[in-house]
Amino acid sequence: MMPRALRLTVAAVLAFAGAAAHAHNFHMGIADISYNDRTGNTEIVHTYTAHDVATLLANLYGRNLDLGQADSEAPLRRYVEKQFYLEGPDRKRLPLNWVGVKADADSIVIFQEIEGRKLAPATRIHNALLIDFLPSQKNTVNLQTDGPVQTLIFDQSSIDQTTR
Numbered sequence: 001m002m003p004r005a006l007r008l009t010v011a012a013v014l015a016f017a018g019a020a021a022h023a024h025n026f027h028m029g030i031a032d033i034s035y036n037d038r039t040g041n042t043e044i045v046h047t048y049t050a051h052d053v054a055t056l057l058a059n060l061y062g063r064n065l066d067l068g069q070a071d072s073e074a075p076l077r078r079y080v081e082k083q084f085y086l087e088g089p090d091r092k093r094l095p096l097n098w099v100g101v102k103a104d105a106d107s108i109v110i111f112q113e114i115e116g117r118k119l120a121p122a123t124r125i126h127n128a129l130l131i132d133f134l135p136s137q138k139n140t141v142n143l144q145t146d147g148p149v150q151t152l153i154f155d156q157s158s159i160d161q162t163t164r
Contacts, residue, residue: 007138023049027052027137029129031084042119044143046084046110048130053108056133067103076101080110083129089122100126119145123163127154 029048036043050067053057057065057075060082065072077098086094130137131154143163152161 002137005099008121025136027130027134029137029139029148031127031141032141032144033119033125040116042114042117044112044114045051046080046108047110048108048110050103050108050109052130052137054131059133067101067108075102076110077086077110080112080129084130085126086114086119087124087126089120094119094123119163120141121164124160125152125154125163128159131132131156131159 027049028143029046031044031046033042033044053076054065054067056071059066059078060079061075065075067073067076081096085096088094092096094114094117096112096114099113101111102109125141125143126140127139129139131139135156137155140162141152141154143150144154145163150163152163154161
């Protein structure tokens, strides 16, 4: 039988190792913005780490939300609509429609669209999703309208960028 101090040390090491296995140090998200010729809509698909989004929402709302449940979608939607938006060249916000969310153990995928519009050059993208909560968060936006894909990186020093 192990002495009590050794058992406590082993238990502490195992607990720390288990916690470290679930933590991650790289915080990133990706959004794809593309024009769908078939529908005439601009589609936006965001993908974020489920753990990061769940931790953010628990911090904001003081309770754990199950993002697989319909009643948890509203708090996520409020947050996303505050932290991610597009403005046309005239600096007026473009009407982003909420399409829905798909959640699993690893990721949260958020779907939005702008009906009947292709993004114009000089559209301003504001993307502060999770950046307000995680200082190391980096969000990549891949934009495909006409021509080659344009990739923009958003972080604490750059939450607003203009398309070309």
